[in-house]
Amino acid sequence: xxxxxxxxxxxxxxxxxxxxxxxxxxxxxxxxxxxxxxxxxxxxxxxxxxxxxxxxxxxxxxxxxxxxxxxxxxxxxxxxxxxxxxxxxxxxxxxxxxxxxxxxxxxxxxxxxxxxxxxxxxxxxxxxxxxxxxxxxxxxxxxxxxxxxxxxxxxxxxxxxxxxxxxxxxxxxxxxxxxxxxxxxxxxxxxxxxxxxxxxxxxxxxxxxxxxxxxxxxxxxxxxxxxxxxxxxxxxxxxxxxxxxxxxxxxxxxxxxxxxxxxxxxxxxxxxxxxxxxxxxxxxxxxxxxxxxxxxxxxxxxxxxxxxx
Amino acid sequence: xxxxxxxxxxxxxxxxxxxxxxxxxxxxxxxxxxxxxxxxxxxxxxxxxxxxxxxxxxxxxxxxxxxxxxxxxxxxxxxxxxxxxxxxxxxxxxxxxxxxxxxxxxxxxxxxxxxxxxxxxxxxxxxxxxxxxxxxxxxxxxxxxxxxxxxxxxxxxxxxxxxxxxxxxxxxxxxxxxxxxxxxxxxxxxxxxxxxxxxxxxxxxxxxxxxxxxxxxxxxxxxxxxxxxxxxxxxxxxxxxxxxxxxxxxxxxxxxxxxxxxxxxxxxxxxxxxxxxxxxxxxxxxxxxxxxxxxxxxxxxxxxxxxxxxxxxxxxxxxxxxxxxxxxxxxxxxxxxxxxxxxxxxxxxxxxxxxxxxxxxxxxxx
Numbered sequence: 001x002x003x004x005x006x007x008x009x010x011x012x013x014x015x016x017x018x019x020x021x022x023x024x025x026x027x028x029x030x031x032x033x034x035x036x037x038x039x040x041x042x043x044x045x046x047x048x049x050x051x052x053x054x055x056x057x058x059x060x061x062x063x064x065x066x067x068x069x070x071x072x073x074x075x076x077x078x079x080x081x082x083x084x085x086x087x088x089x090x091x092x093x094x095x096x097x098x099x100x101x102x103x104x105x106x107x108x109x110x111x112x113x114x115x116x117x118x119x120x121x122x123x124x125x126x127x128x129x130x131x132x133x134x135x136x137x138x139x140x141x142x143x144x145x146x147x148x149x150x151x152x153x154x155x156x157x158x159x160x161x162x163x164x165x166x167x168x169x170x171x172x173x174x175x176x177x178x179x180x181x182x183x184x185x186x187x188x189x190x191x192x193x194x195x196x197x198x199x200x201x202x203x204x205x206x207x208x209x210x211x212x213x214x215x216x217x218x219x220x221x222x223x224x225x226x227x228x229x230x231x232x233x234x235x236x237x238x239x240x241x242x243x244x245x246x247x248x249x250x251x252x253x254x255x256x257x258x259x260x261x262x263x264x265x266x267x268x269x270x271x272x273x274x275x276x277x278x279x280x281x282x283x284x285x286x287x288x289x290x291x292x293x294x295x296x297x298x299x300x301x302x303x304x305x306x307x308x309x
Numbered sequence: 310x311x312x313x314x315x316x317x318x319x320x321x322x323x324x325x326x327x328x329x330x331x332x333x334x335x336x337x338x339x340x341x342x343x344x345x346x347x348x349x350x351x352x353x354x355x356x357x358x359x360x361x362x363x364x365x366x367x368x369x370x371x372x373x374x375x376x377x378x379x380x381x382x383x384x385x386x387x388x389x390x391x392x393x394x395x396x397x398x399x400x401x402x403x404x405x406x407x408x409x410x411x412x413x414x415x416x417x418x419x420x421x422x423x424x425x426x427x428x429x430x431x432x433x434x435x436x437x438x439x440x441x442x443x444x445x446x447x448x449x450x451x452x453x454x455x456x457x458x459x460x461x462x463x464x465x466x467x468x469x470x471x472x473x474x475x476x477x478x479x480x481x482x483x484x485x486x487x488x489x490x491x492x493x494x495x496x497x498x499x500x501x502x503x504x505x506x507x508x509x510x511x512x513x514x515x516x517x518x519x520x521x522x523x524x525x526x527x528x529x530x531x532x533x534x535x536x537x538x539x540x541x542x543x544x545x546x547x548x549x550x551x552x553x554x555x556x557x558x559x560x561x562x563x564x565x566x567x568x569x570x571x572x573x574x575x576x577x578x579x580x581x582x583x584x585x586x587x588x589x590x591x592x593x594x595x596x597x598x599x600x601x602x603x604x605x606x607x608x609x610x611x612x613x614x615x616x617x618x619x620x621x622x623x624x625x626x627x628x629x630x631x632x633x634x635x636x637x638x639x640x641x642x643x644x645x646x647x648x649x650x651x652x653x654x655x656x657x658x659x660x661x662x663x664x665x666x667x668x669x670x671x672x673x674x675x
Binding site: 040099102103107108109111112113115116117119120123124126127235239242246283286287289290293294297 | 579
């Protein structure tokens with residue numbers, strides 16, 4: 001990043017905010033499926049990656065870039081976005097029913113199975129699209145200058161869309177009937193089952209939302225920040241969502257939002273201020289996560305104390 | 310004197326090894342492994358095949374150490390590769406910058422790996438279950454970030470080039486054979502140690518922590534101490550595997566910290582049967598034989614399909630059949646066999662007794 005010292009603080013402010021908003025969206029899905037089904041979904045990053053690739057596969061090829069392959073389903077950006085999100089959501093529900101639900105009681109088995117799924121998706125994408133970086137193009141052209149920092153419209157769009165969607169999802173969980181059923185399942189699975197809630201179906205639906213959010217975050221991040229998609233890109237968002245969710249407290253939506261902004265700012269501060277800091281960008285989030293787990297394992301807003309049974 | 314001793318050793322070998330089907334099977338497998346280089350002729354294919362077996366030996370140590378930590382002590386670790394990487398890099402850095410010979414750096418690498426396990430393990434083991442999995446998974450990623458940050462020392466993405474084990478052997482085939490026997494010997498020793506630990510009193514304490522930590526605590530077991538011990542033992546053998554591997558591929562690279570390496574140990578262990586140390590070792594050979602030889606040389610499946618196939622198999626194993634292959638062979642197959650034989654012998658004994666009684670009755674009646 002080529003910035004003068006004067007613009008540094010403004011850049012940090014803006015980049016941190018954008019990163020925080022998109023990370024909040026990413027981590028919301030992770031925290032939802034943990035809260036409702038008590039599954040630590042290690043395949044969350046893979047769904048993120050799958051989202052970016054689905055968008056890539058469904059969308060219309062632009063003029064003549066070398067890294068773009070001709071798509072059989074050439075859709076407009078908006079439609080491609082919706083189709084990709086729904087497709088990944090359906091993939092998420094299918095893997096929940098087929099693979100995660102049978103082992104949901106066993107912590108080790110569910111972790112191993114979801115990491116395995118992540119690697120399955122990585123290999124499947126690798127076989128289908130190849131290991132090369134695929135360019136993901138911004139959906140909106142043009143840029144503007146805010147506080148002396150150049151901002152592309154895509155980044156602003158990602159920021160706005162993330163915050164609006166976050167608000168919609170948290171309202172949905174708080175107010176709607178399905179949201180109430182989700183919260184009931186999260187509180188006590190057996191009791192919810194006795195009250196006539198089909199908990200498996202609720203968990204499946206939660207997985208659908210969670211996977212769709214991961215896919216959307218994947219499309220937004222790969223479209224606005226990195227602009228490439230690779231089969232190995234699932235690990236960074238996964239560790240990011242861990243860090244955020246653990247910082248905010250597993251299963252807490254408010255904590256997720258605050259944790260996402262803290263991690264977003266911390267990461268950008270390290271990248272901007274430390275020499276060679278971009279190598280440590282991913283490390284910051286993980287270091288935050290490890291230190292939170294060791295000092296205050298329930299996170300900032302977590303209710304459960306996980307040290308006891 | 311010597312003759313009686315030998316005779317006694319022979320008879321104890323017969324009763325303790327030959328008469329127990331699982332032990333006989335592992336003995337036969339060991340004999341097969343020892344004989345492999347003798348059977349092979351020095352061609353390019355057999356050099357490749359020996360390379361596959363060497364990797365299988367190393368990964369067997371690594372997977373068995375993961376199995377002791379996770380399958381026995383129940384401490385879910387997804388970042389076991391950190392000790393592998395620490396072993397590899399310590400050995401490589403010492404060779405490169407201090408100039409120690411290999412035979413000193415590998416023990417130092419192992420010692421450093423084990424020593425690092427204690428300060429890493431002490432805070433990590435405060436958390437449980439999925440949280441422990443997350444923290445341990447983060448550790449190698451942090452280590453990789455640090456590795457790239459100090460790229461002037463560690464070589465960054467390229468890693469460090471390290472000398473091979475037997476620089477004085479010119480012939481590549483002979484060198485492979487020497488490396489093969491070395492790794493086989495190390496594997497044999499470490500697997501015996503790991504199995505002995507797992508079946509010792511300490512091993513039983515590990516299983517009690519896995520089954521019910523609170524109960525173990527209530528019985529007066531110092532849970533933290535034993536968890537830390539399991540962590541240190543796991544780290545010891547993982548860093549041994551790491552430092553050996555670095556000298557076998559002549560490179561200590563960031564791949565030795567990768568998630569896929571940690572996950573390969575998990576694949577192997579689950580395939581073999583989690584919690585059985587021997588399962589991980591047997592599965593290491595099966596998986597490497599299938600992956601690098603059968604699917605590459607015989608069936609010729611494209612390389613990128615291999616992880617997909619194995620991982621789908623592992624998912625099926627976890628979901629449908631968590632007992633694993635070794636348990637199936639040893640507990641269901643061979644133990645059934647020995648049980649049958651026992652029943653047969655008991656039947657014969659009872660029949661003899663019955664016959665004797667009958668004869669006596671006959672005599673009495675006459």
